[in-house]
Amino acid sequence: MTKIELTVDGAAVSDDVEPRMLLVQYLREKLGKTGTVIGCDTSNCGACTVHLDGTSVKSCNVLAVQANGRTVTTIEGLADTAEGDLHPVQASFRECHGLQCGFCTPGMIMQAVDLLGENPDPTEEEVRLGMEGNLCRCTGYHNIVKSVLHAAEGAKA
Amino acid sequence: MTATQDRPAAEIGKDRRRKEDQRLITGRTRWTDNITLPGMLHLAMVRSPFAHASITSVDVEAAKASPNVVAVLSGKDFGAELGVCINAWPITPDQKTPNHSPMPADRVAFAGEIVAVVVARSAAEARDAAELVDVEYDELPAVIGIKNALKDEVLAHPDLGTNKSALWVFDSNEVGTGSDVEAAIETARTDGIVIEREYRQQRLIPAFMEPRSVVVDPTGEQITMWSATQIPHILRFALAATTGVPESKIRVIAPDVGGGFGGKLQTTPEEWIAWAVARRLSKPVKYTETRSESLMAAHHGRDQVQTLTLAADKDGKVTGLKVHLDADLGAYIAVVGGGVPVLGAFMFNAIYKFPSYRFECQTVLTNTTFTDAYRGAGRPEATYAIERLMDELAAEVGVDPLEIRERNWITHEEFPFTTVAGLEYDTGNYEAATAKARESFGYDALRAEQKERRDRGDRVQLGIGVSTFTEMCGLAPSRVLGSLDYGAGGWEHASVRMLATGKVEIVTGASAHGQGHETAFSQIVADRLGVPFEDVEVLHGDTQIAHKGLDTYGSRSLVVGGEALVRAVDKVIDKAKHLAAHLLEASEDDLEYKGGRFTVAGTDQGVAIQELATAAFAAHNYPEDMEPSLDADATYDPVNFNYPHGTHLCAMEVDTETGAVKMRKYTCCDDIGVIINPLIVAGQVHGGLVQGIAQALWEEAVHDDAGTLVSGSFVDYLLPTSADTISFDVVHTDEPSVCTTNTLGTKGVGEAGTIASTPAVVNAVVDAIRHLGINDIQMPCTPERVWRAIQGSKAGGATETPPDAMPHFAEGEANQQSHEGALDQDGAGQ
Ligand code: FES
Ligand code: FES
Numbered sequence: 001m002t003k004i005e006l007t008v009d010g011a012a013v014s015d016d017v018e019p020r021m022l023l024v025q026y027l028r029e030k031l032g033k034t035g036t037v038i039g040c041d042t043s044n045c046g047a048c049t050v051h052l053d054g055t056s057v058k059s060c061n062v063l064a065v066q067a068n069g070r071t072v073t074t075i076e077g078l079a080d081t082a083e084g085d086l087h088p089v090q091a092s093f094r095e096c097h098g099l100q101c102g103f104c105t106p107g108m109i110m111q112a113v114d115l116l117g118e119n120p121d122p123t124e125e126e127v128r129l130g131m132e133g134n135l136c137r138c139t140g141y142h143n144i145v146k147s148v149l150h151a152a153e154g155a156k157a
Numbered sequence: 158m159t160a161t162q163d164r165p166a167a168e169i170g171k172d173r174r175r176k177e178d179q180r181l182i183t184g185r186t187r188w189t190d191n192i193t194l195p196g197m198l199h200l201a202m203v204r205s206p207f208a209h210a211s212i213t214s215v216d217v218e219a220a221k222a223s224p225n226v227v228a229v230l231s232g233k234d235f236g237a238e239l240g241v242c243i244n245a246w247p248i249t250p251d252q253k254t255p256n257h258s259p260m261p262a263d264r265v266a267f268a269g270e271i272v273a274v275v276v277a278r279s280a281a282e283a284r285d286a287a288e289l290v291d292v293e294y295d296e297l298p299a300v301i302g303i304k305n306a307l308k309d310e311v312l313a314h315p316d317l318g319t320n321k322s323a324l325w326v327f328d329s330n331e332v333g334t335g336s337d338v339e340a341a342i343e344t345a346r347t348d349g350i351v352i353e354r355e356y357r358q359q360r361l362i363p364a365f366m367e368p369r370s371v372v373v374d375p376t377g378e379q380i381t382m383w384s385a386t387q388i389p390h391i392l393r394f395a396l397a398a399t400t401g402v403p404e405s406k407i408r409v410i411a412p413d414v415g416g417g418f419g420g421k422l423q424t425t426p427e428e429w430i431a432w433a434v435a436r437r438l439s440k441p442v443k444y445t446e447t448r449s450e451s452l453m454a455a456h457h458g459r460d461q462v463q464t465l466t467l468a469a470d471k472d473g474k475v476t477g478l479k480v481h482l483d484a485d486l487g488a489y490i491a492v493v494g495g496g497v498p499v500l501g502a503f504m505f506n507a508i509y510k511f512p513s514y515r516f517e518c519q520t521v522l523t524n525t526t527f528t529d530a531y532r533g534a535g536r537p538e539a540t541y542a543i544e545r546l547m548d549e550l551a552a553e554v555g556v557d558p559l560e561i562r563e564r565n566w567i568t569h570e571e572f573p574f575t576t577v578a579g580l581e582y583d584t585g586n587y588e589a590a591t592a593k594a595r596e597s598f599g600y601d602a603l604r605a606e607q608k609e610r611r612d613r614g615d616r617v618q619l620g621i622g623v624s625t626f627t628e629m630c631g632l633a634p635s636r637v638l639g640s641l642d643y644g645a646g647g648w649e650h651a652s653v654r655m656l657a658t659g660k661v662e663i664v665t666g667a668s669a670h671g672q673g674h675e676t677a678f679s680q681i682v683a684d685r686l687g688v689p690f691e692d693v694e695v696l697h698g699d700t701q702i703a704h705k706g707l708d709t710y711g712s713r714s715l716v717v718g719g720e721a722l723v724r725a726v727d728k729v730i731d732k733a734k735h736l737a738a739h740l741l742e743a744s745e746d747d748l749e750y751k752g753g754r755f756t757v758a759g760t761d762q763g764v765a766i767q768e769l770a771t772a773a774f775a776a777h778n779y780p781e782d783m784e785p786s787l788d789a790d791a792t793y794d795p796v797n798f799n800y801p802h803g804t805h806l807c808a809m810e811v812d813t814e815t816g817a818v819k820m821r822k823y824t825c826c827d828d829i830g831v832i833i834n835p836l837i838v839a840g841q842v843h844g845g846l847v848q849g850i851a852q853a854l855w856e857e858a859v860h861d862d863a864g865t866l867v868s869g870s871f872v873d874y875l876l877p878t879s880a881d882t883i884s885f886d887v888v889h890t891d892e893p894s895v896c897t898t899n900t901l902g903t904k905g906v907g908e909a910g911t912i913a914s915t916p917a918v919v920n921a922v923v924d925a926i927r928h929l930g931i932n933d934i935q936m937p938c939t940p941e942r943v944w945r946a947i948q949g950s951k952a953g954g955a956t957e958t959p960p961d962a963m964p965h966f967a968e969g970e971a972n973q974q975s976h977e978g979a980l981d982q983d984g985a986g987q
Contacts, residue, residue: 094178
């Protein structure tokens, strides 16, 4: 067991974890942050995407111990949803029907936020390439791409 | 009938943002794997690495000694309480059906089959211990691939004596819906056109994004199962029928479910094992599969060889169609199993006026993952075959593919039309959908560009693919299902509860997993009952709340479930009217219902439906001849399928030097009757399109000769990404062909995109290189297959046709030569 201390969605947390525990397991099993989900075992699907110190990572590809001393943001901490707030990218996904079953959605939104942080005014092509690591089986990506472009558009206005 | 309000529909047709989304975009979801119960134990499965083997021993001692392991159980530790996995649709009375134990004690029949289960205090500990279970196997010869199975040399289940499970036949001449297809083919051989082809429907994996997960809680009076399933009601029935627990003691809940596409239309070994273990240990248990397990052991889809003969006269007017399918069931006959190809039986004739038709389907057993429904289930296969053949016919006659279709389709004046397969298509307008798609696509300009590139000898050639599909959906009239020997009906149930505060609860037997029922059903109720959209709450997916239902698949929820809802609402309005007349001291005949309010004609007196709900709750003053309640139920059994249709046009660029293919444009004009929510419809179409396109271009589940799934992870099973796909041009006809068999005039849309798109894409790829002498590329049309086809044609010959590829064709037929780009028809993809 290794002791880790980190900040998750604005709260300081500390736990003893097995060295092999993945960050995604830590989030789900220890912290109950079940908004972040697991879709594969080969780091292909992106369903588990969170932000580590502000940059998107696949949390199934990071050990919990690697997050020691760092800051993690999940879909649950992206906006003050208890207050009814939505992050503009969350709002865009709803507005543009960028989700159906919603299983890929937390990862998609976290990836999109990061993408727009890097490139606030992307072309459709850039969005498609930037979201390539996140799989969706429901939407055919059409409305996901639209959601990201819509969020970029909204940020300009 | 009911006095329904006549105010203009405010909600139906509106692009309402979805009610579901708030929880999904904020991570406030309840997936099955999110559920944790006090004292809950975790399961890990031990799976066979062999496709076919006897189990000689299972040594669990080391696993049992592993930290925090509570139990390790194998097939021999259970008796009848383990139950069996059912096949609900034996397609013929003499179907050969292997016994399907959730965890066999003696013999495994596919790689990935479960032989033991480890129960531990954490999922990680269960998985660790699963590695320590020592199973000894005696390997048996495995049969892989349809053609091998048909030889009956190696048997998937030796005790059955054959791999051939059932032969299902429909012949229009025998049932009187058409003439003799053999005669039509004979005539065409001498005085017309005969097109003979063999098409391969490769094996696919539904690959929903949420891995399957099940939680069973045996504490309390009812045993509760949460499952990532499309079919909580069918699951409950099957648990009761096979495990000896009374149905009334079983509660099944499908919480938030992350996609299904037919892949969660199953009663699974994993669910049965979790059920048995929880009962055995009297503790809540959870099992969540890994993606690798999901790809290996959750059911696969498609997997057919289609042998097709189309007869036409010299002008390309079709005269007959003969279809022989060989369909791979895998190792067991899953819940719908052999019924999937049979669902295609009625659709090969599609929108065309075939005078004669014969369909045969031979199902076979192999030592591979069992197959079952995948989006479209039977209808994509049929649509692929006929739409590919129509393009071939057009090429043979030398006319545009749209022209050949127009010569043969049912014209809009001819509806209702009874087809050669015996279905009555109520409405449709193929001319209108085609005209609109053609215009939106820019068909003529793209054809001109194609010609220009061809003339120029451009390295990158352009191809245009057409698919004018129809399908039968809204499963299904119960009597029809009965006549096909399906084990259940096709009705749906709905309840409307008028709450004391004026809010409305809708209970539906449909079980959404991404379709947006909460939104669409609220729109329907808001309009019909005249209450605010926001005041309607849709409840579903829990057999204790939605006690009756037949769940969600086959594009049925709106057209069958929605109709049940309409009828329940109408009953509420009837009751409310009686109460309103009493309270207003008026005659029911003088009451008008509009905007959620009864008014007395010619007065300013009135009462709102919400007030009536409160009055019924208080029950201080109501008529003698009614109960103090406005609530109502309805169970609706559809009278017919419904028949959405559309024209899909696809432009593909093919690099003739590398074989690379690239989608340039995709336009579809679907006629799905009245649209409740255009936003949701567009989403269904987009997602469906990409699944169909993925079959054409990327996806294939491949077992090697030993029966190991080679495409067992997302590294190898190529799900399309955002970078692989394009944005689509989705349009609808200006005047939809309103469905005549339901009140709202709706048709199903859940599967349309998948059914239509596959042939449109392959037709486009072939069209781009047809001038090189190529008339087929086996799916998926990978760059390598395309490149090989081009190389084969450059070398002056067709790719070799495997000797047994077209067994029933007459030799020496002109259009016999195959240019298939398949690497190895017998090996790859089976
Ligand atoms: S779960 Fe992390 S990439 Fe799939
Ligand atoms: S919305 Fe279902 S996987 Fe993306």
